[in-house]
Amino acid sequence: MSDAPRRAGRSVGAVAVFAVAATGLTALPANAEPDSTVTIDIAAISDFHGHIENASTLATYVNQMKDANPDTIFAANGDLVGGSAFVSSIQQDQPTIDILNAMGLEVSSTGNHEYDRGYSDLLGRIGPAAQWPYIVSNVSGVDTTEFAPTYTVTTPSGVDVAFVGAVTDELPTLVSPAGIAGLTVTDPVAAVNAQAVLLKDGNDANGEADVVIALIHETTSVAKNVGSNVDAVVAGHTHQDDSAVTASGAPVIEPGSYGQYAGHISVSYDTTAGAVTNATAEVDTLGNLGLAKDADIEAMYQQAKSVSDGLGSGTAGTIVGGADRGTNDGTKASLGTNRGTEMTAGNMIAQAFYEYSQSMSKTADFGIMNPGGVRADIDADGNGTVTLGESYTAQPFGNSYGIVDLTAAQVYTLLEQQWADASTQTSRPILQLGISDSLSYTYTADASFGHHIKQVFLDGAVLDRNDTTTLYTVASNAFLLAGGDGFTVFKAGVNYQDTGIIDNDVFNEFLAANPGYVVDYAQRNIAITGEDTLVAGEGTTISLASLSMTYATALQPLPRTVTVALDGETIGRAGVNNTVTPKLNETGKATVSVVVPDDVLGGEHALTIIAGPTEITIPVQVEGLTLATPEAPSFSGNVVTIPSVEGVVYTVDGEEVTGSIELTAENPTVTVEAYAADGYVLDGDSASEWSFAYDNGVSPIADTSKGRNVFFSTDFVHGVVDFAMTVSGADQILSGDWNSDGIDTIAIRKGRTYTFFDSNRTGAGSYSVVYGGAGSTPVVGDFNGDGFDDLAVRSAGTNTFNIKYSVSGRISGGQADRSFGYGRASDAILAGDWNGDGSATIGVQRGNRFLLKNTLAGGVADVSFVYGRSSDVAVTGDFDGDGTDTVSVVRGARVYVNNALAGGSAETLFTFGRATDQRVAGDWFGTGTDTIAVYRR
Numbered sequence: 001m002s003d004a005p006r007r008a009g010r011s012v013g014a015v016a017v018f019a020v021a022a023t024g025l026t027a028l029p030a031n032a033e034p035d036s037t038v039t040i041d042i043a044a045i046s047d048f049h050g051h052i053e054n055a056s057t058l059a060t061y062v063n064q065m066k067d068a069n070p071d072t073i074f075a076a077n078g079d080l081v082g083g084s085a086f087v088s089s090i091q092q093d094q095p096t097i098d099i100l101n102a103m104g105l106e107v108s109s110t111g112n113h114e115y116d117r118g119y120s121d122l123l124g125r126i127g128p129a130a131q132w133p134y135i136v137s138n139v140s141g142v143d144t145t146e147f148a149p150t151y152t153v154t155t156p157s158g159v160d161v162a163f164v165g166a167v168t169d170e171l172p173t174l175v176s177p178a179g180i181a182g183l184t185v186t187d188p189v190a191a192v193n194a195q196a197v198l199l200k201d202g203n204d205a206n207g208e209a210d211v212v213i214a215l216i217h218e219t220t221s222v223a224k225n226v227g228s229n230v231d232a233v234v235a236g237h238t239h240q241d242d243s244a245v246t247a248s249g250a251p252v253i254e255p256g257s258y259g260q261y262a263g264h265i266s267v268s269y270d271t272t273a274g275a276v277t278n279a280t281a282e283v284d285t286l287g288n289l290g291l292a293k294d295a296d297i298e299a300m301y302q303q304a305k306s307v308s309d310g311l312g313s314g315t316a317g318t319i320v321g322g323a324d325r326g327t328n329d330g331t332k333a334s335l336g337t338n339r340g341t342e343m344t345a346g347n348m349i350a351q352a353f354y355e356y357s358q359s360m361s362k363t364a365d366f367g368i369m370n371p372g373g374v375r376a377d378i379d380a381d382g383n384g385t386v387t388l389g390e391s392y393t394a395q396p397f398g399n400s401y402g403i404v405d406l407t408a409a410q411v412y413t414l415l416e417q418q419w420a421d422a423s424t425q426t427s428r429p430i431l432q433l434g435i436s437d438s439l440s441y442t443y444t445a446d447a448s449f450g451h452h453i454k455q456v457f458l459d460g461a462v463l464d465r466n467d468t469t470t471l472y473t474v475a476s477n478a479f480l481l482a483g484g485d486g487f488t489v490f491k492a493g494v495n496y497q498d499t500g501i502i503d504n505d506v507f508n509e510f511l512a513a514n515p516g517y518v519v520d521y522a523q524r525n526i527a528i529t530g531e532d533t534l535v536a537g538e539g540t541t542i543s544l545a546s547l548s549m550t551y552a553t554a555l556q557p558l559p560r561t562v563t564v565a566l567d568g569e570t571i572g573r574a575g576v577n578n579t580v581t582p583k584l585n586e587t588g589k590a591t592v593s594v595v596v597p598d599d600v601l602g603g604e605h606a607l608t609i610i611a612g613p614t615e616i617t618i619p620v621q622v623e624g625l626t627l628a629t630p631e632a633p634s635f636s637g638n639v640v641t642i643p644s645v646e647g648v649v650y651t652v653d654g655e656e657v658t659g660s661i662e663l664t665a666e667n668p669t670v671t672v673e674a675y676a677a678d679g680y681v682l683d684g685d686s687a688s689e690w691s692f693a694y695d696n697g698v699s700p701i702a703d704t705s706k707g708r709n710v711f712f713s714t715d716f717v718h719g720v721v722d723f724a725m726t727v728s729g730a731d732q733i734l735s736g737d738w739n740s741d742g743i744d745t746i747a748i749r750k751g752r753t754y755t756f757f758d759s760n761r762t763g764a765g766s767y768s769v770v771y772g773g774a775g776s777t778p779v780v781g782d783f784n785g786d787g788f789d790d791l792a793v794r795s796a797g798t799n800t801f802n803i804k805y806s807v808s809g810r811i812s813g814g815q816a817d818r819s820f821g822y823g824r825a826s827d828a829i830l831a832g833d834w835n836g837d838g839s840a841t842i843g844v845q846r847g848n849r850f851l852l853k854n855t856l857a858g859g860v861a862d863v864s865f866v867y868g869r870s871s872d873v874a875v876t877g878d879f880d881g882d883g884t885d886t887v888s889v890v891r892g893a894r895v896y897v898n899n900a901l902a903g904g905s906a907e908t909l910f911t912f913g914r915a916t917d918q919r920v921a922g923d924w925f926g927t928g929t930d931t932i933a934v935y936r937r
Contacts, residue, residue, distance in 0.1 A: 015064045035330035036272040038157045040211060041069045044263035046077035046236030046255050047111065047897070048062050049375070050084025052301045054259035057286050059103050061262055061295065067362030071155040074104055075163060077255075078111025078217040083375050085258075085300075086393035087308040091915025094129065095304035099297055100489035101131040107151045109165030109215035110613060118179030135215070136163030136302075138674055142184040151208055158647040159269050162209030164195045164230075165839060166835035167217045168237055170425055173373075173486045187773050187882060188216050189225045196229035211276060219427060220244040224252045230478050231276045232265045234879055238427060239337065241283050253279035254306060261285055279283055317511025321519035322553035323348045323378035326371070326432070328582040330550055339431055340583045341550050344519050345378050345394060346371055346434025351520070352510030353475040353503075354436035355860070357403060362497070363824070364403050364475035364772060365458055368414075369434030370485050373397060373477065382553070386511055395504045398653075399477035404493040406474055408467035412453050414474075415441055415837045421449040424486030432585045432837045435524040437864070438846075440616050445527040445545055445586055449870065454528070455618055460847025460870040471495075478504040501750040514860045515680060521549055521556045522613040526743030527586060531607055534566075536624035537598030541591060542572070547611040548588025550580045559612025561744040562590045566622075567605050568868065568896055568906040571595055576611055600624040601681045602854040606869050610901065615866045615903045617848055629683040633690055638663040640692050643715045648758060649682030668694035675677075689754040710746065710935045712924045713912055722925075731931075735922035736789030737779040746933070754791065756811070760924055771804055781831035781840025783818070783856060792831065792842070799823050801842055803856070823851065832885030834863055834901060845874045850887050852901065866903045870894060877921030877930030879908075895932060 017191035027354050043062045066072040080100060081093035088096045114122050114134070119142070127134055127146055131747070136142065136147035143837035148535070150161040165903035166188035170182065191485060192214045199209040216223040216234040220242045223235035231454065235242070246252060255263035268278040283665065320609045323345045348371045366642035376393040377388050406414060417424045418431055425431060442454040458462045458472065471494070474481070478498055483491045516660030527545035532538060548558045564572040572594030580587050588611065604626035608617040628647025633640050640661040642650045650657050651673050656744035661670055676682045710733065711724045732749035737744050738756050747756045752772055755765035772778070775796030783790045785895045803814035823829070827844035834841060842850035843861075847870040849862035872889035880899045888897045888906075892915040896906035913919070921930040 007537065009613075017505045025153065025817045032516060036270050036427075037277065038071060038155070038159050038269050038271060039427070040155055040157075040159055040269060041065050041067060041072040042161075042213060042232070042263070042265040042267070043072060043074045043252070044077065044234045044255055044265060045075075045216075045259060045261075046234060046263075047079040047239050047257035048080055048081075048083055048096070048259050049102075049113070049257065050077065050088030050093050051258035051260075052088055052096055052099050052304060053085065054286070055099045055103065056298035056299055057257045057291045057293075058262060059294035059297040059365065060291045061284070061286055061289070062103060063598075063895075064291075065264070071159065073153050073155070073161060074106050075213070075234065076100075076105055076132075077107035077215045077234045078109045078165075078167060079113040079257075080108060080111070081238065082111075082397075082601065083115025083372075084396055085376070086312055086389040086396065087305050088267070089396040090308050090311050090389070090392060091304065092758045095300070097126070097129045099300050099304075102297060102300060105132040105134060106153055107133055107163045107165075107215070109217055110134050110139075110147065110162075110167050111409055112168055112174040115171065115180055118176065119183060120179075125278070135163060136167055137195050138162055138166045138169065138186045138188045138490075139171075139183050140186070145708045149191070150199065150207065150209075152207070157271075159211060159271070160209045160212045161213060161267075162682045163213050163215055164192045164199070164209070165217075166192050168350060168427065168806070169170075169218075170427060170486070173425060173484055173488070175907070177482055180215075180235045186229055192216060192230065193227045196227060200229045210274070213265070213432060220252050220254050224255075226250070231267055232279050232281055233921050234263055234265070241285070243281070243283065253278055253281045253283050254535070255283050258284075260287065263696060276674040284542045293719060295485075297669075308389065312387055312392060313833065316386045316388050316391040316508045318384055318515050319379055319511075319517045319519055320384065321381065321521070321556040322551065323548075324551050324553075325374055325377055327550045327580060330552075330580045331580075332551070334562055335377055336375075338418050338550060338583060340428055341432055341581075341585045341587060342546065343371065343374070343432075343483045343527070343551075344521060344549060344556075346432070346669055347376045347436070347524060348378065348434070349374065349395060349503075350434040350476075350502055351436045351475075351509055352507045353515075354368045354438060355510060356401070356506045357473070357475045358824070360403075360499075362403065362473060365472040366439035367436040367475040368480065368898070369476065369489075371431055371434065371479050372485060373399070374434070377887075386506070391511065392504055395507055397503075398481065399479045400498050401475070401501045401503045401506045401925050402471050402478055402496060402498040403475045403480050403483050404490060404496040405471040406493050407491065408463040408470050408472065409465055410468075410489050410492060411456055411463055411472055411474075412465045414458060415453050416445075416450060416489060417487050419449055419452055421486075424488065429583055437520060437522070437524070437849075439524060441525045442528050442616070442618055443525060443546075443582075444529060457616075457618070457847075460617065460849055460866065477714075497557055499531075517860065519556065520613065522615070523549075523611075526609055526614070526616055528609070528618075531618070531620050534594075534596050534605075534620055534622045536596050536600040536602070538623060539593060539595040541593055544588075544590045544592065544609060544611075545581075545586040546588060547576050547590060547609075547614055548578050552578075553684055557589065557612075559614065562592060562609060562611040563904070564592050564594050564689075565599065565608040565905050566594075566596060567608070568608070568904070568909075569597065570905050571597070586793060588871075596622060596624070599676070601627055601682050603627075603781065604634055608866075610903060617869065624862060625676070625681040627683055628680040633672050633692075635692055638694055640672065642672065643829075647677045648682065649675045649677050651675060663692060663694040673779070686926045701837075710747055710760075710933060711913065711936070712933045713931055715842060723761060727935075730935065730937075733779070733918060733920055734778060734780045735933070736780070736791075737787070737923070738806070740787040741926075742928075743926040744924055744930075746922075747780075748898075752776070754778070754811070767810065769811055769813050771811070772802065776802075777829055779829050779831040779842070781833070782829075782838075783840050785837070785839035789840075794825075794829055797825050799827070799858075801829075801856075818856060819856055822853060827851075828874060830874055830876050832887070833878075833883075834885060836884040840885075843876075845887075848872065850874070850901075851871075863901050865901060867898060872896075875919050875921050878923070878928075879921070881927070881929035893917070895919065 046227035084765040171588040224244040233252040242254040244252040326341035326343040350367040350369040569746035574592040755768040772793035775791040792803040830843040852863040854862040868889035897908035919933040
């Protein structure tokens with residue numbers, strides 16, 4: 001036996017001995033093997049990540065192994081520090097290094113997290129503080145006098161045990177590229193095999209060993225590929241309790257993470273034969289062994305905890321619900337094990353990244369967060385208060401915050417790179433990004449790489465996957481934006497800006513700005529198939545997945561049912577199976593039998609999937625009926641002439657009519673209706689009912705010859721005109737109760753001039769006022785609850801609202817009475833009494849998402865939901881007389897009435913006016929219920 005080179009200045013095999021209590025660990029009898037056989041035991045850990053709360057139990061485990069067998073070595077497989085628990089990371093991981101020194105750790109490979117702050121930090125800070133050697137065989141460019149490929153421990157029995165270290169070859173995607181500049185990372189298995197050959201080739205000049213143990217910071221599926229010169233392997237990196245066997249029969253184990261697990265390797269070495277005769281390995285769950293805590297190590301932990309408690313006891317914010325990580329089995333104990341699924345914690349941090357940018361000179365379109373960067377649940381104790389310590393523990397890496405621009409095509413690539421591929425990463429089948437609520441997408445679960453993503457939506461609008469010109473701004477941490485975790489598309493991004501602000505500081509500002517933040521359980525994506533086979537009048541099956549998070553709380557249960565709607569009309573429902581799909585983003589599966597209505601027009605339609613808080617609307621093609629556009633009957637003298645239009649049937653009193661109808665004093669009125677013939681559907685943008693009267697011309701809705709251009713109706717079924725008036729030159733009409741008499745009347749806007757009317761039957765305004773800047777957008781509501789409606793404008797190109805209150809029924813110009821910012825400059829603006837408290841507040845429409853406030857202030861929406869299509873125009877009012885305003889949408893000439901602040905199907909659908917008309921809601925008749933008026937320019 002010969003000694004391999006040892007790191008200068010380090011003691012070999014130094015062991016700290018502590019008093020221990022009896023445990024369930026069993027020692028081998030001294031006479032269990034022949035005199036020539038020595039048993040070497042190895043206690044192995046991986047991915048400790050500064051979880052020193054578990055160190056005292058781990059110390060007892062190691063010490064009892066040493067008591068049972070002096071030929072015991074305590075080894076580790078990297079990621080001992082970095083991505084650490086708050087108790088350690090807030091103190092630069094020095095408590096972890098001190099405790100592992102005291103426990104007598106004898107050797108460790110370098111994990112990827114040892115390089116989090118760059119190789120210079122590993123070389124200049126971590127390495128000198130650690131009393132154990134770090135080894136790595138597959139990284140060149142390192143100082144091998146500090147970090148050699150191998151390290152040999154000679155046991156008390158004189159057996160030389162060589163450890164060969166290697167780190168995952170995905171290291172360049174896992175840390176900042178700048179931090180490892182000059183280093184080259186090669187295949188870990190090949191590097192380990194090369195060193196193992198040297199250690200057993202009989203040449204003392206290159207170092208020899210009796211036993212070779214590989215410490216490979218990679219999965220068991222990778223690590224098991226080592227050659228026959230390796231006697232046992234410790235894997236790591238994925239935090240799994242896992243095992244395998246090499247082709248030569250050597251055991252391979254991955255001993256979990258955080259010191260909650262430990263590997264126990266036993267190698268039998270025959271000193272006479274000079275060969276390993278047997279090797280076994282298992283992973284012990286320390287919590288199942290009844291181990292006492294080592295008093296000395298526990299005291300070191302408590303001292304570190306006292307310091308960190310003082311540093312982290314302050315409150316960062318308060319939340320409602322669980323901001324948690326993903327699980328592989330749905331239990332709290334396994335939170336954090338599944339990085340392949342959507343998680344509320346990741347989405348929440350991404351939302352913070354997105355919202356923080358809204359105060360910057362350049363705003364982001366969406367935010368993202370890497371799952372491996374979320375190291376703990378945000379409110380770990382579930383008490384609703386997020387301390388600085390909890391926040392830091394969840395996001396401990398100290399990355400800077402920045403933005404970068406990607407094209408629409410690159411956004412598709414970004415989302416595709418979540419799946420494993422040789423060009424991205426192979427450690428997990430998928431790394432699911434946390435995503436802000438402004439972005440959503442659909443995908444195919446079982447597609448090959450490059451073909452998963454179906455459609456991507458930004459604020460409800462579809463991005464063109466072939467658009468290589470239009471740029472969209474992404475906000476995230478510097479690690480991701482530099483191409484970390486295999487998201488290499490960012491390297492092709494442009495206009496990168498590093499703010500220098502720490503990502504956790506951004507998140508804490510978000511928490512402070514949003515007290516009582518309600519955690520969003522909505523999925524940002526769903527897997528869907530079958531939506532491309534929709535035929536009018538026929539049934540089909542739509543398969544869905546990714547409808548649910550993997551972990552529920554009492555405040556946020558998982559959805560039990562899913563509803564599928566076409567153009568707001570429910571066409572199918574099914575139960576949701578919330579059994580967790582491990583390692584993948586497919587939890588929440590459903591198979592929905594749908595039937596498409598038989599009168600659906602062929603072409604593009606809106607398909608909406610609703611499962612609990614998740615609601616995604618996507619465009620789909622339907623094979624359906626042919627469009628027919630009805631023409632209005634002509635009226636000359638007292639003769640109504642019925643046109644002949646293919647696909648249109650005209651009726652009077654239910655009877656089909658053709659040719660002409662003559663009105664007489666005895667038969668003075670007639671109403672003609674248009675219906676679709678078989679195989680056709682009427683154009684919803686055209687009128688379908690006309691009324692004529694003897695010697696009276698056509699009804700106001702069709703008669704523009706008399707100059708009437710504002711039409712009022714009380715009917716939500718046929719859109720019948722009750723009366724009309726004439727206004728001239730208006731850019732826009734508004735509605736409001738200007739005199740607090742319970743009846744809404746109109747106001748007209750011409751540029752910056754607003755003229756207010758006291759009657760809806762006369763064209764003479766009562767007074768006019770100039771208010772707001774050029775290009776500002778108006779909205780009306782009783783913002784101070786005094787019974788008089790007020791005028792607000794949003795300044796052009798900004799999100800700033802300036803409210804002018806009515807004083808005794810009169811609105812004046814001058815300075816605003818109240819100003820605040822909300823939403824984006826590109827949002828459509830709304831106003832309404834959303835909570836029935838008697839005062840109106842602001843809302844915005846962003847695509848088909850509505851974000852409503854219950855106070856006149858900025859910040860996060862109090863009510864958020866998706867309804868209709870991105871191209872729809874919103875109209876707000878109290879359509880059912882319950883004292884609360886809701887949001888309906890106009891599509892062409894159709895009004896889709898919604899009496900709840902939620903998505904789903906329309907409660908009433910009717911046609912009124914023409915597609916080019918402007919619509920506004922108001923209580924025109926003093927009934928307590930709002931109806932529609934149209935303005936025809």
